[in-house]
Amino acid sequence: MRWLSLFLLLFAPLFSQHGDDDDQLYLSLNISDGQRIQLSNGSTYAIAPADQIYSAYWITPFPIMLSESGDPAYPTKITNMYTGTFVRGKQLVTSEVLEEERQKQLEREKMDKTKPHPPEEKDKAKPETKPEAKPEATPKSQTPAKKPKVKPSTTSALLKQNHINL
Numbered sequence: 306m307r308w309l310s311l312f313l314l315l316f317a318p319l320f321s322q323h324g325d326d327d328d329q330l331y332l333s334l335n336i337s338d339g340q341r342i343q344l345s346n347g348s349t350y351a352i353a354p355a356d357q358i359y360s361a362y363w364i365t366p367f368p369i370m371l372s373e374s375g376d377p378a379y380p381t382k383i384t385n386m387y388t389g390t391f392v393r394g395k396q397l398v399t400s401e402v403l404e405e406e407r408q409k410q411l412e413r414e415k416m417d418k419t420k421p422h423p424p425e426e427k428d429k430a431k432p433e434t435k436p437e438a439k440p441e442a443t444p445k446s447q448t449p450a451k452k453p454k455v456k457p458s459t460t461s462a463l464l465k466q467n468h469i470n471l
Contacts, residue, residue, distance in 0.1 A: 333366065
């Protein structure tokens, strides 16, 4: 319990510096590894591709501060109040988010149509089997001849005769 009291004493100023006002925004959702984020007021922001390296690691919830970034493509500066890091973003209108999701769904369906499909269930149920051929009797003239057995003493004599040392 003592460590909890010490923690609150040390870090209470960080939590209370923004006051208890209800206007404080928090990060609610981190979508697609930081490509988009959703705030506590329901607004959604698309994050600049160069800044996604930072927003990908933002863990919810923490307080957010919004300001102007000066970038016309991503005009909003979204600052993590705990760490001080910021990313550039642009607010997405709900219809834009829905349209983007619809486009992604259409692309996934298109990709699924171009992929080869596994065989249907009816093909799996009855695997094609070829009738087994009965082995035909081979004539005695085609049977392989048996190799003569060589005694080890004969082999060593042959090796010595040819001056081969092992």
